[in-house]
Amino acid sequence: MSDVYVVGIDMIKFMKAGTGPAVEQLGAQAALMALDDCGLKIQDMQALYCGNLGQADAMVGQRVLQQIGQTGIPVVNCANACATGATAFREAWMSIKAGVNDVVLAVGVEKMGAGLLGGGGGRKGIPREGLLGSMTMPAVFAEAGQEHARKYGTTFEQFAKVSVKNHHHSTLNPKAMYQIETPLETVMGAEMIAYPNTKLMCSVNVDGSAAAVLCSEAKAKQLGLMKRAVRVKASVMTSDPWQERDLVMPDVNTCTRIAAKKAYEMAGVGPGDIDLVELHDCFATAELLHYENLSLCKDGEAGQLIDSGATSIGGKIPVNLSGGLLSKGHPLGATGIANIYEISTHLRGEAGKRQVPNARLGLTHVIGLGSACAIHVLEKVA
Amino acid sequence: MSKPLPAVDFLKIPDQGDPYLEGHKCGACGSIYLDAREVCSKCGERGKIAATRLSNDGHLYVFSVVYRSFPGIDVPYVSAIVDLEGGGTVKGNLIGIEPDPAKIKMGMPVRVVYKDALGRKDREGNSYLSYFFEPR
C-alpha cells in the first residue's frame, strides 16, 4: 500500500458565525486555496470527500463542485459531529490506501449559528433542560472536567490556563477568529457559563472552511510535489466503547485513548517523538483530559503539565499553536481539516511567528460527541 | 385534578405506593440501562434484560453549576450525575443546597426525591412529576 501525502492544504480565516457566504461558497474558497497550494486543478481530482454537519442532508460536496467545476467525479458527503472534517480527510486517505484513487480532494466546511450548542429536547412532553440537569455542551464538558478534578484535584485555575495559552497562541495566527490576549484574571473573571467553564473557556462558533489535496507517493513524485508534501503516518478512528455512565455522561476519554494507542503504533512512534499537537479543545476542561488521553503526560499530571508551560509555544510539547477551537474558532465540519492544516504548516516550516523549530512529527485529534474520535499523525518529508 | 405524567419514561408512578426510577438490567452481565431494550450494548446478550427498581439512595459523582442556559430556563442550577446504590447512573438537578461550587462535594450522599417538574406543562396543559437529588 502506498504512503499517502498531503500535497496541498489551506484554510480560510475563520469569521464570526453567520457572517460568511453560503456554505457551498465557503467550501469552494478553501477548496480553491488547497488546489492553488499545490498547483493542481479540479480536473486533476479523482474524488471529493466533503465534511459538513449543518446541512448534512443537502449534498454540500456537489454544491461545492457547482462552484468550482462539475467534473463528474464521485462525491462523498460525511457527517460525524465534530469529527466530520477529519472523517472526510480519512475517507480520502483510505481511498488512496485502497488503490482506488491517487489524487483526491477533501473539504470541511461549516456555517454556524450563534449561542449554546446541545441541550436538545423538543421531543414529546416538556423540555428537560434545567430540569434533569444540563445537556448543553459547556455543562457536559464541565462535568467531564469535574471528573478529572474529582480524581486528581485539578483546579479551576488550571483549566483556565488552557484558555490563556490558546488565546495567546492565536495572537500569532492571522487565520484565527480572534487575536486577543486573555490574562488569567480575565479568563477566570469572564461570565461563568457552566462551572468551571467561563465564556472564554468555551470554543468560538465561527463560519469556516479548510481543504486538503491528498496524493499517493507515485503520483506526488510524478507531479513533482514531494518537496512540500506531508506524509500521513497514521489515520485512526474509533467510536466510544460501552461505559458505565454512558447514558448520562458522554465519555470522550476512552475513545481517544484507544485511538491514540493505535495511532502511535501505526506511525511507529511514541508520544515523546511528537513535536506539536492540535487537539480538541472544544472547552478548556477538555484539553487537560486529552493531555493524558494522548499520553503527553501520565494520568493525573495534566494540571502540572499546563502549569509547567510545556504545552505553550516554546515548550517541550506545544499544544494548539493555532489558538485552538477556543480562539481560532470551531466550525464543526471544518475543524478536523483545519487542525491538519496547522500541523502541515509547521512541518513545512511555514508557520511564521508561531513556527515550532525543526518540527518533524505532529498529531491532530478531534472528538465528535456521540462519539467519534479521529487522530492523524503527520510527518515532514523533505 | 388528574394525576401528573412522568417527566421521563423511566420514572414510574404506580397507582399505589411511591414513585420510583426504573432501570433495565442485563441478566448476563448486570449492566443497567434507563430504557427498555432487547440487546445489551455491553455484552451483546439478547433477550436477557428485565426491568428493575432503582434505589433512591446514591452518591454525587460529578456536577456543574449552570449559569447560562436557554431562554426561559431559570439559572443558576446544579446539573448533577449521581451513581445510585445497587447500580444505575442518572442525571438531574441537585436541589436543597446552595448552587455554589465551593459548597458541593463530589462523592456526597444524596437521595432521589420526586416533585412537580418546576411548573412545566405540555401543550395540553398536563402537569409532570420529575425527580431531583437532595443531600442526605
Ligand SMILES: [Zn+2]
Ligand atoms: Zn450484558
